[in-house]
Amino acid sequence: MTDEQERRERQLVERVVASFDGTPDPRLRQLTQALTRHLHAFAREVRLTEAEWQQAIGFLTAVGHITDDRRQELILLSDVFGLSMQTITINNAAYRNATEATVVGPFFVADAPLVPLGGDISGGAPGQPCWVEGTVTDTDGRPVPEARIEVWEADDDGFYDVQYGDDRVAARGRLVAGPDGSFRFWAITPTPYPIPHDGPVGLLLERTGRSPMRASHLHFLVEAAGLRTLVTHIFVRGDALLDSDSVFGVRDSLVRDFEPQPAGTPTPDGRDLGDRAWSRVRFDIVLAPR
Numbered sequence: 680m681t682d683e684q685e686r687r688e689r690q691l692v693e694r695v696v697a698s699f700d701g702t703p704d705p706r707l708r709q710l711t712q713a714l715t716r717h718l719h720a721f722a723r724e725v726r727l728t729e730a731e732w733q734q735a736i737g738f739l740t741a742v743g744h745i746t747d748d749r750r751q752e753l754i755l756l757s758d759v760f761g762l763s764m765q766t767i768t769i770n771n772a773a774y775r776n777a778t779e780a781t782v783v784g785p786f787f788v789a790d791a792p793l794v795p796l797g798g799d800i801s802g803g804a805p806g807q808p809c810w811v812e813g814t815v816t817d818t819d820g821r822p823v824p825e826a827r828i829e830v831w832e833a834d835d836d837g838f839y840d841v842q843y844g845d846d847r848v849a850a851r852g853r854l855v856a857g858p859d860g861s862f863r864f865w866a867i868t869p870t871p872y873p874i875p876h877d878g879p880v881g882l883l884l885e886r887t888g889r890s891p892m893r894a895s896h897l898h899f900l901v902e903a904a905g906l907r908t909l910v911t912h913i914f915v916r917g918d919a920l921l922d923s924d925s926v927f928g929v930r931d932s933l934v935r936d937f938e939p940q941p942a943g944t945p946t947p948d949g950r951d952l953g954d955r956a957w958s959r960v961r962f963d964i965v966l967a968p969r
């Protein structure tokens with residue numbers, strides 16, 4: 680590149696950065712100026728062609744067009760670039776033995792029906808029964824009584840209840856931990872499923888040879904007064920997708936043994952599962968201070 684070319688490109692970046700100098704809100708100034716620097720650095724690094732710029736605009740337009748109240752393709756785009764996970768990582772700073780956070784995903788529904796401790800969240804969703812138990816404590820090991828625990832997961836066919844569009848509530852529930860911080864419930868053994876991939880983000884994954892599959896997981900949102908709200912999942916040890924989760928949500932510390940229990944194995948609460956095999960998992964949750 681000639682010196683003159685270099686000078687023109689640099690000068691343009693500086694002029695755009697300077698255009699935000701008068702932003703009254705210092706945080707907005709920082710965000711717009713840093714974004715300008717990084718966007719220009721990207722375009723200059725890859726020597727972005729005009730045709731590629733057009734294509735990118737077309738792609739982002741398609742992402743916007745498919746987005747509505749039920750489908751959030753922009754978040755999906757952030758997810759597959761790992762930006763959602765990076766933002767979560769930045770904002771849930773490592774603290775002693777506190778449980779790690781991961782992506783919330785598009786299928787959380789606030790205020791799911793209350794399920795008593797030991798109850799079944801499956802609501803008839805197809806899948807193998809899974810007994811889930813654990814405790815909620817703070818980072819000093821003190822039990823957190825009556826923590827609010829929301830759990831949700833996909834069924835064996837790879838769908839969340841909200842994807843059926845018929846208002847059913849299944850594989851989702853809200854629990855309240857006991858006075859000793861303990862919780863237990865029946866769910867279904869998590870299985871892998873794809874993120875929505877019939878839109879522009881799916882096309883991007885296809886064109887880049889990436890899979891839309893998420894590693895099998897069970898979502899948790901845990902809230903208790905004075906403690907940092909935790910949004911996380913647990914993953915299934917041995918799942919072949921642990922290293923290629925499409926939204927980079929897997930953390931080693933969140934992988935759990937879902938122990939297979941052959942049909943006929945007595946259940947923890949005496950429930951009769953007939954000739955069905957089941958599984959069990961333990962997840963002890965540690966909440967960081969606020």
Ligand code: BEZ
Pocket residue numbers: 755758782783784785786874875893926
């Ligand atoms: C999920 O785990 O539900 C999910 C997360 C990110 C994108 C799509 C789905």
Ligand code: FE
Pocket residue numbers: 784786832833893896898
């Ligand atoms: Fe999920």
